Ligand SMILES: NC(=O)C1=CN([C@@H]2O[C@H](COP(=O)(O)OP(=O)(O)OC[C@H]3O[C@@H](n4cnc5c(N)ncnc54)[C@H](OP(=O)(O)O)[C@@H]3O)[C@@H](O)[C@H]2O)C=CC1
């Protein structure tokens with residue numbers, strides 16, 4: 158059997174279209190343009206690429222994009238002052254501070270300084286707590302995109318064995334919370350997990366967010382399982398050039414799985430589309446307007 162390939166790129170195009178439609182409606186009917194502020198500290202090349210791509214897609218969807226590029230030696234106090242300013246700016250509905258931050262800045266302190274209503278990454282402790290207790294939250298973009306694709310490919314997730322590999326605050330933990338909310342039986346694996354192979358073999362749904370290239374072998378996967386590969390790893394090929402691979406050995410896993418996301422073209426594009434969707438959601442909530450269908454879960 159060869160797995161269905163879950164086309165995250167196409168999925169993201171469709172989601173961005175819905176975002177653009179609702180943005181046009183907000184402008185025409187309510188004279189409001191959703192605005193997203195992205196803050197980048199330092200000059201990490203990968204981060205610069207992501208931030209550029211986010212800004213381009215924000216503008217393409219008809220929203221306002223505000224970019225703040227700060228020097229690598231920006232102090233924590235300066236960054237907190239900028240966040241204060243963005244918190245009180247009514248044109249800014251979403252704020253994203255690109256991670257990782259330079260070492261001299263306390264990441265948790267900065268994230269928790271963002272107004273939770275503008276926290277389109279969903280990383281603020283209030284949003285994490287709201288999600289964990291089943292209340293309305295801003296849902297982190299990567300897990301949100303993964304859940305949208307899972308719902309589409311698996312239908313009803315209730316009662317399915319879901320394995321999340323990785324327990325980070327930005328991917329693994331919120332992913333586990335969302336799957337629990339869908340009534341999956343959720344297992345969370347991490348670096349101290351002893352029997353990973355057996356856990357994978359028992360899983361109807363595998364979400365891999367480890368950060369190790371080709372770590373999950375095809376032979377571990379349960380036949381027919383749905384595999385979501387969050388990993389983004391750049392590896393060097395024999396000719397010296399590099400390529401992106403996920404955490405799952407895609408070529409082997411696609412012979413066993415029922416459906417699988419590729420890397421690139423899987424979870425990554427959906428993450429950015431969900432960021433735009435969260436900005437529209439935040440804008441609607443800020444203006445006490447009804448939220449459009451399909452932009453969140
Ligand atoms: N596609 C997208 O949009 C995004 C992709 N990513 C990618 O997803 C991956 C994960 O990101 P992130 O969650 O931030 O990474 P972290 O490094 O924060 O977390 C990695 C997790 O994997 C676990 N882990 C490490 N080694 C093993 C192992 N041998 N067996 C089982 N678990 C292990 C760690 O366990 P422990 O806690 O015990 O250390 C940790 O919980 C990365 O490749 C990243 O680039 C991230 C964000 C968005």
Ligand SMILES: Nc1nc(=O)c2c([nH]1)NC[C@@H]1CN(c3ccc(C(=O)N[C@@H](CCC(=O)O)C(=O)O)cc3)C=[N+]21
Nearest residue numbers: 253254255256257278389421422423424425426428429
């Ligand atoms: N505050 C914050 N929020 C984030 O959401 C955040 C962050 N910081 N720091 C870094 C990680 C990583 N991340 C990705 C987003 C899109 C792709 C993506 O679109 N990837 C393309 C390939 C891109 C390429 O070719 O390099 C794909 O998978 O097809 C990847 C990774 C968001 N992150």
